[in-house]
Amino acid sequence: MPESKVLNSEEARKRLLLAYRAGNETSFLEMMKSPVLDPIDQRDAKGKRRLHPLFVVGGVLFLLAVAAFLFFTLNK
Numbered sequence: 701m702p703e704s705k706v707l708n709s710e711e712a713r714k715r716l717l718l719a720y721r722a723g724n725e726t727s728f729l730e731m732m733k734s735p736v737l738d739p740i741d742q743r744d745a746k747g748k749r750r751l752h753p754l755f756v757v758g759g760v761l762f763l764l765a766v767a768a769f770l771f772f773t774l775n776k
Contacts, residue, residue, distance in 0.1 A: 707715070738750040 736752055736755055738752050742750060744750055
């Protein structure tokens with residue numbers, strides 16, 4: 701078992717910054733888009749990005765719930 705080494709705050713900060721730089725090869729915006737994109741086929745035939753199917757279904761269900769709420773509250 702390797703011997704543990706105590707790090708001061710400067711050394712820990714340097715190592716953490718190196719790990720962040722090495723782990724994030726894409727931009728922040730691309731990282732935020734990836735869960736919303738289709739994991740299997742991210743682009744269609746025209747090269748446009750495709751949304752995740754669960755995101756699309758969730759959006760449709762949300763809009764249906766909002767429409768039902770508005771219909772039953774405003775239709776008195």
